[in-house]
Amino acid sequence: MIKIQELDSERLDMAANMLKAIAHPMRIAILKHLEGGKKLTVTQIHELLGIEQSTTSHHLGIxxxxxxxxxxxxxxxxxxxxxxxxxxxxxxxxxxxxxxx
Amino acid sequence: MIKIQELDSERLDMAANMLKAIAHPMRIAILKHLEGGKKLTVTQIHELLGIEQSTTSHHLGIxxxxxxxxxxxxxxxxxxxxxxxxxxxxxxxxxxxxxxx
DNA sequence: ATCAAATATTTATATATTTGCATTTGTAAT
DNA sequence: ATTACAAATGCAAATATATAAATATTTGAT
Known part of the structure; x- marks a missing residue:
């Protein structure tokens, strides 16, 4: 039986944060545009998704x-x-x- | 006739909601306890994780x-x-x- | 029907997230 | 130095989420 103590809680937090970062429709859409090693600028993404520049930058920052x-x-x-x-x-x-x- | 864009965004939302559900340290810990097809009761999980019963039930509900x-x-x-x-x-x-x- | 155990729900409070606007910073060209 | 464009940041309002205490519901046993 596995006890919670054995699960590295720092690791859990890190994984949760990573998942939380991804868990947003716009951010998933961003990831889909970057599949296969593609590199895009903030402006390109903001135009592709049709959202504000600042919002785009914010999502990318997260x-x-x-x-x-x-x-x-x-x-x-x-x-x-x-x-x-x-x-x-x-x-x-x-x-x-x-x-x- | 359904528009493709609507489908996409519905799908994006669904994936985001699923990820959002997982993206929480306690809920990740729950998933790890359920790996390999294991089945656990609310009480077992609430005792394993050391969190309130109502909180456990809430997380499981999500x-x-x-x-x-x-x-x-x-x-x-x-x-x-x-x-x-x-x-x-x-x-x-x-x-x-x-x-x- | 009554009681106790296991879950679920409600409620309230605290905290965090999302978004757009306005502003600021960084970079290159004139 | 000024201009222009790209990106990042600060701010505030709306919205969403997390937690726990109290309460309610469901089920099985007596």
Whole structure:
């Protein structure tokens, strides 16, 4: 039998934070656009999703802060991309689970 | 005729809700206890995790409502178990991603 | 029908999240 | 230095979530 004490609670929090970062329709949509190692700028994402620039930046900030995305500045643009490409599989897996209700 | 965009956003919401349900340290801990098709009662979980009965029931209700868990009543007890066992892999995957920061 | 055990719900409070607007910061070109 | 564009930040209102205490419901046993 496994006891809660044996589950690293710091690890649990980290996983929960990562999941919480992903668990938002707009942010899932962002991840789907970044699948396969694609790199997009804030403006590109804000236009693709049709949401405010500041809102887009905020969402990207959350994803970056929780270790889901990385970013690299190139001139005036900041490109965002997946830190671990496996994470897009998480989303795919979830969508498969939401299929046969 | 249903518009594709509506379907997409409905699907996105469903996936987000499922993830949001999972994205909580206590609820991740619950999932880890249910890995491998195990079935546990509310009381067992509330004792394993050391949280209030009503809080436990509330968390289980969220997980069930969002399609993560199923439940079956047997006498006075209600057993909860994973609806899709793959979901515990999501958690494992995430924890692997939180490893090599 | 009454009682006790197991769950679920209600309620209230505290806390966190989402969003858009306005503003600010960073970068490159003129 | 000024302008222009890209991105990030501060703020505030609306909304959502977490928790626990108290209460209610369901079920089985007597």
């Amino acid at each position: 994803l970056k802060d929780k270790g889901v995305l990385c970013s690299r500045r190139e001139g005036k643009n900041t490109f965002y991309y997946l830190k671990h490409d496996v994470l897009s599989q998480v989303v795919d897996c979830l969508e498969r689970c939401t299929c046969g209700e | 997980l069930k409502d969002k399609g993560v868990l199923c439940s079956r009543r047997e006498g006075k007890n209600t057993f909860y178990y994973l609806k899709h066992d793959v979901l515990s892999q999501v958690v494992d995957c995430l924890e692997r991603c939180t490893c090599g920061e």
